[in-house]
Amino acid sequence: MRSNETINRKVLFSLMAIFLVETFGWVSNLSVRLLLVQFGATESTKWFVMSYAGYLTQFSLALNGPILYATSTEYRTAFRKVFGFGQVNFPAFTIQVVPMNRSGKTIA
Incomplete structure (x- = not known):
């Protein structure tokens, strides 16, 4: 089990990374507008x-997911589970479709 200090440090690092990237996006947008x-x-x-300058802001806002994936083990696990990263998505069993008549007997 990780200590609370380690967990708090990781959460703070993730939040600071998101904050800095988003701030960069908004400041760049404001700078272009002022210029x-x-x-x-x-x-x-x-x-x-x-x-076009708005794309930079949108890109910085869209980086939340990748930042959380890179900085948090819990988010990385959740992303892999939801999106299936690193997994082979083959069905565990084979499904057969067999034609049947109205009485429920298979048609050969």
């Missing part, structure tokens, strides 16, 4: 540039 205003970009240019 556009500073350089006097037209409204259509602002819209166009911010449409």
Whole structure:
């Protein structure tokens, strides 16, 4: 059994990693917006540039899953169980479909 201090440290590390990545995404979005205003970009240019700058923010928000997978044993186990990473997904048994007539007898 791991000590509470070790568990707390791992949880804090995971949260800090998520926080820093998300903060980077939002700060980069804000920086682009401020630069556009500073350089006097037209409204259509602002819209166009911010449409693409938003992808960086969305990407940083989408990194929560991979960060948790990389930093947490519990999340890694759950991800593998749900998504089947590292497992062969063959059925454990064979299913046969046999044609039958209305009385329930097989048709040869």
